[in-house]
Amino acid sequence: xxxxxxxxxxxxxxxxxxxxxxxxxxxxxxxxxxxxxxxxxxxxxxxxxxxxxxxxxxxxxxxxxxxxxxxxxxxxxxxxxxxxxxxxxxxxxxxxxxxxxxxxxxxxxxxxxxxxxxxxxxxxxxxxxxxxxxxxxxxxxxxxxxxxxxxxxxxxxxxxxxxxxxxxxxxxxxxxxxxxxxxxxxxxxxxxxxxxxxxxxxxxxxxxxxxxxxxxxxxxxxxxxxxxxxxxxxxxxxxxxxxxxxxxxxxxxx
Amino acid sequence: xxxxxxxxxxxxxxxxxxxxxxxxxxxxxxxxxxxxxxxxxxxxxxxxxxxxxxxxxxxxxxxxxxxxxxxxxxxxxxxxxxxxxxxxxxxxxxxxxxxxxxxxxxxxxxxxxxxxxxxxxxxxxxxxxxxxxxxxxxxxxxxxxxxxxxxxxxxxxxxxxxxxxxxxxxxxxxxxxxxxxxxxxxxxxxxxxxxxxxxxxxxxxxxxxxxxxxxxxxxxxxxxxxxxxxxxxxxxxxxxxxxxxxxxxxxxxxxxxxxxxxxxxxxxxxxxxxxxxxxxxxxxxxxxxxxxxxxxxxxxxxxxxxxxxxxxxxxxxxxxxxxxxxxxxxxxxxxxxxx
Numbered sequence: 001x002x003x004x005x006x007x008x009x010x011x012x013x014x015x016x017x018x019x020x021x022x023x024x025x026x027x028x029x030x031x032x033x034x035x036x037x038x039x040x041x042x043x044x045x046x047x048x049x050x051x052x053x054x055x056x057x058x059x060x061x062x063x064x065x066x067x068x069x070x071x072x073x074x075x076x077x078x079x080x081x082x083x084x085x086x087x088x089x090x091x092x093x094x095x096x097x098x099x100x101x102x103x104x105x106x107x108x109x110x111x112x113x114x115x116x117x118x119x120x121x122x123x124x125x126x127x128x129x130x131x132x133x134x135x136x137x138x139x140x141x142x143x144x145x146x147x148x149x150x151x152x153x154x155x156x157x158x159x160x161x162x163x164x165x166x167x168x169x170x171x172x173x174x175x176x177x178x179x180x181x182x183x184x185x186x187x188x189x190x191x192x193x194x195x196x197x198x199x200x201x202x203x204x205x206x207x208x209x210x211x212x213x214x215x216x217x218x219x220x221x222x223x224x225x226x227x228x229x230x231x232x233x234x235x236x237x238x239x240x241x242x243x244x245x246x247x248x249x250x251x252x253x254x
Numbered sequence: 255x256x257x258x259x260x261x262x263x264x265x266x267x268x269x270x271x272x273x274x275x276x277x278x279x280x281x282x283x284x285x286x287x288x289x290x291x292x293x294x295x296x297x298x299x300x301x302x303x304x305x306x307x308x309x310x311x312x313x314x315x316x317x318x319x320x321x322x323x324x325x326x327x328x329x330x331x332x333x334x335x336x337x338x339x340x341x342x343x344x345x346x347x348x349x350x351x352x353x354x355x356x357x358x359x360x361x362x363x364x365x366x367x368x369x370x371x372x373x374x375x376x377x378x379x380x381x382x383x384x385x386x387x388x389x390x391x392x393x394x395x396x397x398x399x400x401x402x403x404x405x406x407x408x409x410x411x412x413x414x415x416x417x418x419x420x421x422x423x424x425x426x427x428x429x430x431x432x433x434x435x436x437x438x439x440x441x442x443x444x445x446x447x448x449x450x451x452x453x454x455x456x457x458x459x460x461x462x463x464x465x466x467x468x469x470x471x472x473x474x475x476x477x478x479x480x481x482x483x484x485x486x487x488x489x490x491x492x493x494x495x496x497x498x499x500x501x502x503x504x505x506x507x508x509x510x511x512x513x514x515x516x517x518x519x520x521x522x523x524x525x526x527x528x529x530x531x532x533x534x535x536x537x538x539x540x541x542x543x544x545x546x547x548x549x550x551x552x553x554x555x556x557x558x559x560x561x562x563x564x565x566x567x568x569x570x571x572x573x574x575x576x577x578x579x580x581x582x583x584x585x586x587x588x589x590x591x592x593x
Contacts, residue, residue: 091473105477
């Protein structure tokens with residue numbers, strides 16, 4: 001963990017018409033750290049990460065990457081800056097292969113007679129390499145369609161898509177373990193730790209405090225559109241975080 | 255659209271490795287079942303009708319008869335790959351074949367000009383369909399039913415219920431009537447478009463994007479694919495191929511009338527749907543579509559030679575579709591159960 005945050009969101013407010021989804025929220029994430037964002041439904045978690053990944057633009061507030069102010073008009077701007085996300089509903093096309101999904105939109109091609117043809121062989125070997133080297137995942141076959149993979153493997157394919165970009169620095173994951181069984185959850189948490197070791201700033205939204213305490217270094221607690229606290233998992237308990245989430249008076253010290 | 259969602263069934267190399275011959279055959283059956291069935295039908299009719307079925311004359315008849323349906327099927331499958339249905343293929347061909355003739359007879363245009371205008375209008379119709387579906391967000395079934403019906407109404411208005419006839423240049427008739435190596439040139443059109451489409455769909459990013467849009471449009475969007483552009487492009491391609499089929503029909507019939515063309519709609523869609531059960535089962539695909547049209551053509555030709563009545567054709571189309579979709583669904587569930 002370094003001294004200054006890799007990503008910093010300052011005074012973020014987001015209004016949708018008359019509804020204020022976020023009110024003056026700050027967020028810091030460091031390289032080589034897993035930051036969990038927790039909170040009840042409607043606490044503003046999703047809105048916050050959508051702003052961080054360029055999907056929404058804040059009504060007020062600023063975002064800094066490495067100390068530099070960041071202007072993002074779209075999700076592609078965020079990707080270009082090295083901020084990507086893996087969504088709750090995995091953005092996979094189910095009847096395409098893992099490699100096809102990993103390179104969707106950024107296909108490797110080679111020119112034959114001036115026409116760009118897909119370089120399926122290279123995409124397959126690259127996909128297998130990234131899955132193995134970055135995530136330690138080996139699929140039994142790279143030729144199957146993604147809908148025949150397990151939930152954890154699909155998760156790995158979605159993550160591999162993000163980490164393939166060499167300049168990825170911040171990875172946001174929305175409920176990565178929500179639809180998984182215990183074994184797949186353990187594997188996904190291992191993936192997240194591997195990404196932290198590689199120096200990424202991982203930001204994780206989760207409802208499962210067990211998972212959060214298993215994998216995260218710090219926990220950012222949202223309640224009713226505000227940040228109500230940040231705790232270090234090493235010096236905190238599930239009880240304390242739960243208290244912050246529901247707003248129990250003893251812990252209501254934001 | 256639910257019915258167009260797909261689940262591929264192709265066996266993988268890893269699955270086949272180490273499998274014995276019987277399992278291999280069983281795994282390949284859903285993939286090539288329709289092809290085998292087509293070959294089986296050809297064999298059966300050749301044995302039962304040795305003097306009339308396996309002849310060059312019959313092959314010519316089948317090709318010249320079904321090339322237009324094959325083209326419409328191929329056209330319709332482009333938006334289908336992107337999860338959209340295009341009903342204008344059946345309505346468009348009515349207006350396009352009439353215009354291909356009337357632009358020459360009523361407006362005195364040279365035939366290449368008439369053909370170019372028809373092809374351009376086909377593109378324009380596709381563009382409109384694309385706008386309705388992607389910009390106005392109207393379900394493709396409803397949107398193309400609407401534009402298709404309007405095209406049909408225009409055809410009725412334009413002809414006033416009369417036939418469009420007139421002496422047309424031989425070079426216009428030659429678009430359809432030429433023979434190359436003993437076979438109708440229309441067969442080569444189909445072959446050319448098939449190969450082009452196959453290369454695009456299986457080996458270029460364009461095809462991959464269309465399939466990705468069909469599988470998960472949101473995922474395609476999140477990955478930076480301009481989905482709107484691709485869907486509109488798919489409808490324009492389908493509109494263009496439909497217009498081309500209309501030109502062929504005009505050149506073949508030499509008469510334009512509003513009562514001709516609508517009957518192509520259902521067989522064309524049946525062909526594309528049948529195609530989604532073979533070669534690349536679970537998704538509409540180019541060679542599958544060709545096989546789908548071929549099995550219908552072979553079956554109907556054979557049955558008609560046995561003296562089948564006029565109702566045999568739609569009956570065969572419908573029953574084949576139900577059986578093929580039924581078997582594909584069964585194979586899918588068995589595969590799902592094994593997983």
